[in-house]
Amino acid sequence: MRSIFLAWKNANGNPFRSWTVLLCAALMAGFAVGATILIGGAEDSLNLALDRLGADIIVVPSGAEQAMENAFLMGVPLTAWMPRDYVEQVATIPEVEAVSPQIYLSTLRGASCCSVPEMFLIAYEPETDFTLRPWLERNLEGGLQLGQAVGGAFVYVPMDPGYILIYGYEIDLKGQLEPTGTGLDQSMFFTLETARDIARLSPTQAVQEMVIPPDSVSSVMVKTRRGADMHQIAQQIEQKLPDVTAVESTNLFHSQRVQIIGLLQSVVVLLGVAWVLSVALIGLVFSMAINERRQEIGVLRAVGLPRRFVLQTLLGEGLILALAGGVFGIALCVFAIHLFRNLIIRLMGVPFLVPSPLALIGLGGAALALALVSVTLGALVPILRIGLMDPALAMRK
Amino acid sequence: MKSNQPLIMLQNVSKTYTLAKKRSVTAVRALSLEIDQGEFVVITGRSGSGKTTLLNLISGLARPTSGQVLLEQTEVWKLPDDQQSRLRNQKIGFVFQFPSLMPSLNALENVMLPTMAEKGNDQAAIRRRAASLLEEVGLADKLEAYPRQLSAGQQQRVVVARSLINHPELLLADEPTSNLDEQTEHEIMALIQQIHREKGITVLLVTHTVELVSYGNRSLRMAAGEIV
Numbered sequence: 001m002r003s004i005f006l007a008w009k010n011a012n013g014n015p016f017r018s019w020t021v022l023l024c025a026a027l028m029a030g031f032a033v034g035a036t037i038l039i040g041g042a043e044d045s046l047n048l049a050l051d052r053l054g055a056d057i058i059v060v061p062s063g064a065e066q067a068m069e070n071a072f073l074m075g076v077p078l079t080a081w082m083p084r085d086y087v088e089q090v091a092t093i094p095e096v097e098a099v100s101p102q103i104y105l106s107t108l109r110g111a112s113c114c115s116v117p118e119m120f121l122i123a124y125e126p127e128t129d130f131t132l133r134p135w136l137e138r139n140l141e142g143g144l145q146l147g148q149a150v151g152g153a154f155v156y157v158p159m160d161p162g163y164i165l166i167y168g169y170e171i172d173l174k175g176q177l178e179p180t181g182t183g184l185d186q187s188m189f190f191t192l193e194t195a196r197d198i199a200r201l202s203p204t205q206a207v208q209e210m211v212i213p214p215d216s217v218s219s220v221m222v223k224t225r226r227g228a229d230m231h232q233i234a235q236q237i238e239q240k241l242p243d244v245t246a247v248e249s250t251n252l253f254h255s256q257r258v259q260i261i262g263l264l265q266s267v268v269v270l271l272g273v274a275w276v277l278s279v280a281l282i283g284l285v286f287s288m289a290i291n292e293r294r295q296e297i298g299v300l301r302a303v304g305l306p307r308r309f310v311l312q313t314l315l316g317e318g319l320i321l322a323l324a325g326g327v328f329g330i331a332l333c334v335f336a337i338h339l340f341r342n343l344i345i346r347l348m349g350v351p352f353l354v355p356s357p358l359a360l361i362g363l364g365g366a367a368l369a370l371a372l373v374s375v376t377l378g379a380l381v382p383i384l385r386i387g388l389m390d391p392a393l394a395m396r397k
Numbered sequence: 398m399k400s401n402q403p404l405i406m407l408q409n410v411s412k413t414y415t416l417a418k419k420r421s422v423t424a425v426r427a428l429s430l431e432i433d434q435g436e437f438v439v440i441t442g443r444s445g446s447g448k449t450t451l452l453n454l455i456s457g458l459a460r461p462t463s464g465q466v467l468l469e470q471t472e473v474w475k476l477p478d479d480q481q482s483r484l485r486n487q488k489i490g491f492v493f494q495f496p497s498l499m500p501s502l503n504a505l506e507n508v509m510l511p512t513m514a515e516k517g518n519d520q521a522a523i524r525r526r527a528a529s530l531l532e533e534v535g536l537a538d539k540l541e542a543y544p545r546q547l548s549a550g551q552q553q554r555v556v557v558a559r560s561l562i563n564h565p566e567l568l569l570a571d572e573p574t575s576n577l578d579e580q581t582e583h584e585i586m587a588l589i590q591q592i593h594r595e596k597g598i599t600v601l602l603v604t605h606t607v608e609l610v611s612y613g614n615r616s617l618r619m620a621a622g623e624i625v
Contacts, residue, residue, distance in 0.1 A: 002513060003513070009499075012501060296497075301458070302456065303486065303559070304485040305510075306478060306479050391453075395458070395493070
């Protein structure tokens with residue numbers, strides 16, 4: 001029998017003190033983990049989405065920039081058109097290294113000719129594309145052919161009918177991209193040729209025709225030369241084509257970033273307040289509990305247990321409760337985030353990527369350390385006060 | 398093993414407690430006392446006469462304001478905490494007037510409590526000894542019982558068993574029967590007497606019940622912090 005055994009027994013013997021400390025530890029650890037997952041995950045998501053898009057500037061029709069951000073972030077389908085010759089006009093601007101057009105489409109909701117729920121579809125031009133190419137070169141030799149597609153991380157082939165049907169057109173899913181946590185995970189990529197083939201056959205195969213206006217594109221992805229002034233190029237594009245908006249990648253998802261920063265500031269303040277209150281509450285509860293147990297602690301010293309052992313036992317009680325509360329809080333928080341992920345994304349208006357299991361373990365470890373340190377800090381003063389007292393004084397009523 | 402030196406020696410010991418608003422109370426006044434090994438000393442006195450403080454001074458639970466407290470020729474308060482605790486743990490057994498069992502431990506674990514800080518103990522042997530002590534005090538069937546499941550007399554028997562776990566040379570009993578009825582009081586006192594007789598343990602018992610002096614082989618009376 002050692003101090004940890006005694007600490008364990010004592011922790012079980014005082015339900016009010018134990019539950020209060022346990023809940024404080026759970027609150028702190030859960031709050032820290034939840035805030036980090038949501039804020040860090042949202043930041044990661046935005047960065048991965050930007051990487052996935054791979055363009056320095058995205059040119060869209062004026063007024064469509066917000067809808068485009070929503071499409072990329074939340075997977076809300078977008079319809080926007082501008083003349084095809086804008087692609088060539090953007091390409092003529094000095095310092096522009098590459099341009100590639102994209103067409104944005106969507107499946108039909110609840111229609112028998114579409115086997116997937118409403119989905120954001122991105123058609124790209126294989127000859128000029130530089131956004132999907134790195135992934136295709138790594139994973140799919142020869143690129144995508146007619147009728148083939150790659151999907152985001154959450155795009156699956158339905159069990160029934162066993163293939164993806166879009167406007168009555170059978171799509172062969174050739175692979176899935178790494179998750180980003182954004183709407184891109186629920187989007188599908190295919191070539192412009194496939195898009196046009198779907199549109200051509202849709203009047204006979206689908207309940208509704210898929211319309212792609214002739215000589216039109218939805219956006220132009222722009223890659224600038226190394227070291228070029230992106231802002232200046234965007235201004236040149238907008239001067240040359242007054243009815244478009246050139247969104248610089250650094251400004252993409254700007255409102256979401258501002259929201260995340262605001263959220264981060266609020267969370268830091270809340271976490272700070274919750275931490276101070278929890279430490280104070282733990283201190284108060286420990287003071288009360290230790291005061292109640294003064295005689296008991298005096299007896300421990302009287303029967304010859306050294307001061308160090310008694311202090312270890314009392315601190316051990318706190319640490320056991322912090323550990324149990326921390327694990328409970330972290331598990332509850334991760335479970336709640338997993339269960340209500342979609343609701344949280346809707347409420348936050350920003351998607352977030354759940355960290356990898358390894359990162360989650362690291363995060364859990366840090367949150368547990370926070371809970372342990374907080375409980376130790378809260379409990380230290382009352383424990384030291386009683387521990388350093390003469391045993392005879394401690395035993396006095 | 399008996400020696401010619403007294404087991405306990407107090408030389409001109411005083412203890413003054415400082416209270417709020419700079420008031421102070423002297424609980425023990427310039428007290429000198431010697432107790433030899435194997436004695437059963439009963440100290441009587443009214444409440445507030447300094448009996449409990451005297452026991453606390455002897456056991457190192459309270460620091461004397463002046464004077465010397467020697468236990469087996471060792472000045473208790475000159476020892477660092479670890480050694481002082483070890484001395485108390487190995488040499489002294491305590492029976493208190495208040496319920497002093499740990500409520501979260503069962504009877505067996507309470508008896509084993511003083512051995513918890515010792516590293517490298519043979520746990521099985523300690524468990525056997527604790528069970529045997531509980532059997533000696535008549536609680537063989539209560540090993541797993543928690544204090545709340547025991548009567549006041551039974552709890553005090555567990556305390557007596559706990560005080561013997563480390564084979565002490567000295568048993569300090571502070572009003573051990575103050576919360577008990579007459580019948581149980583007699584049983585506990587007979588038990589302490591038996592321990593003194595059979596194990597040769599020196600007993601120092603303080604009480605306000607004058608009738609209990611008959612259990613000892615020397616009696617003293619305290620008043621206002623002095624032996625009178």
